[in-house]
Amino acid sequence: EPEVTQTPSHQVTQMGQEVILRCVPISNHLYFYWYRQILGQKVEFLVSFYNNEISEKSEIFDDQFSVERPDGSNFTLKIRSTKLEDSAMYFCASSEGLAVPDTQYFGPGTRLTVL
C-alpha cells in the first residue's frame, strides 16, 4: 500500500541553524501538508500546499518557515534559523484532493531536537 515517507527520522541541530525536513507524499496525491506536535501537546497545522503554492497557513508558519516541492516527488519544510521552541515532531501528510481535501495520510514524522 502506498505510504508517505519522511527523512530523517530524527534530526538534532543547534539553535540558529537551518534545517530541511523531507517528505515523499503518495504519488498521485495533489495536496500536501505539514503539521507539528510539540511533546505532550496537540497536533497543530502548519501549512498546506496545492498546485505548487501555499494554499493555507497557520499563524505558526511565520517567515522562518518555507515549503517547496523541488521535484515531482519530494516536499520539503525548511526552518531558516531554528529556535529551542521548534523542537517537536513534524508530520507530513498528503491527500488526493480531487475535488475537496479529504482523507489525509500521514508520514511517520521527523523528530526535531534543537539544542
Added chain:
Amino acid sequence: KQEVTQIPAALSVPEGENLVLNCSFTDSAIYNLQWFRQDPGKGLTSLLLIQSSQREQTSGRLNASLDKSSGRSTLYIAASQPGDSATYLCAVHNYGQNFVFGPGTRLSVLP
C-alpha cells in the same frame, strides 16, 4: 475559531469490552471529521473519515458517528483488544481551514 475537545483524556479497559470515545467541536460548519490512531513515537494512522453530509462510517470493529448540529462525534470500538491500545485523535476540517486536532484519548486495553 474552532476548538476540539476529547473525553475522556485516558481510558483503561479489560480486553473484550465495547467502548466509546467522544469528540466535541465548537463550530459546526465543517467539511469533514477524521479519526486517527497514534502509537507512541509514531505517525498518525487514519481510521475513519466522515463527510459533513454523513451520519456515520464503519470499518471493521470501528464505528464513528457525527452529529454536526450538536458538534459531536463518537468513535465506538467493539470487542476491544490489547492491540487497540494507542492514542485516538479526532480532527475537524472546517471549510477554509485545515484540520484542527483534539488532544486525544489515550486508550489502554488490558489482556
